[in-house]
Ligand SMILES: *[C@@H]1O[C@H](CO)[C@@H](O)[C@H](O)[C@H]1NC(C)=O
């Protein structure tokens with residue numbers, strides 16, 4: 001066994017040992033007055049942070065059982081919530097962070113329930129919240145992860161980033177990307193050459209030219225147009241991430257009305273040549 005394998009194994013034994021000794025807190029042992037104080041502090045931190053546009057993953061484990069539909073990916077714009085589950089189905093039960101804080105409050109105010117939660121130190125959103133009945137049974141543990149803060153709503157993010165991209169005036173560039181839905185047979189990721197603003201060529205990850213009859217080579221501008229079409233169509237789920245300084249999209253996920261296919265593209269690198 002290699003040392004690199006052994007060290008994490010030893011560490012995991014150490015930590016599971018700690019929880020086996022009962023040091024790990026759960027809703028069964030957590031002091032409820034302390035939980036109320038933590039919730040109040042978290043609510044203040046959230047209000048101070050003034051975060052209005054954000055995305056997060058949400059999952060629930062009910063009495064030790066994980067459902068295959070998790071995580072839900074949730075996109076919030078002030079009080080508008082969009083969400084899909086891991087199978088691409090729209091979720092209508094997803095909530096904003098203030099709604100989740102209210103829900104934790106309702107569990108805390110219910111004398112038949114016990115609650116334990118952890119919150120992000122800076123922003124105050126819950127990272128984990130758990131509740132159970134007073135007999136410490138029927139445990140529901142919910143987790144929030146992959147929390148991203150966005151600078152504005154999807155149209156303003158699109159406008160800001162497209163302007164950033166256009167200011168670069170890159171007529172010749174290479175980018176690498178993966179399309180997770182179309183062209184599944186390909187050796188991804190592909191590297192694409194754009195020359196004089198037009199698609200020129202692409203290679204798969206074995207460095208073979210991409211010459212498939214159905215392949216539709218795209219430019220970064222084509223991806224921007226694709227995003228704009230989804231915004232204009234007000235699709236039921238859209239999440240886009242952009243490169244911080246160059247503005248090109250780094251990830252595009254969306255579901256069109258009536259579909260359960262998550263369109264998913266990631267752009268890994270893009271550079272002028
Ligand atoms: C968050 O959700 C996305 C989309 O469903 C998934 O690809 C990613 O693995 C999730 N991350 C975690 C930590 O669960």
Ligand SMILES: *[C@@H]1O[C@H](CO)[C@@H](O)[C@H](O)[C@H]1NC(C)=O
Pocket residue numbers: 133135136137138
């Ligand atoms: C969990 O809930 C079910 C349905 O309400 C109940 O029958 C069962 O006794 C509960 N289990 C525990 C351990 O409290």
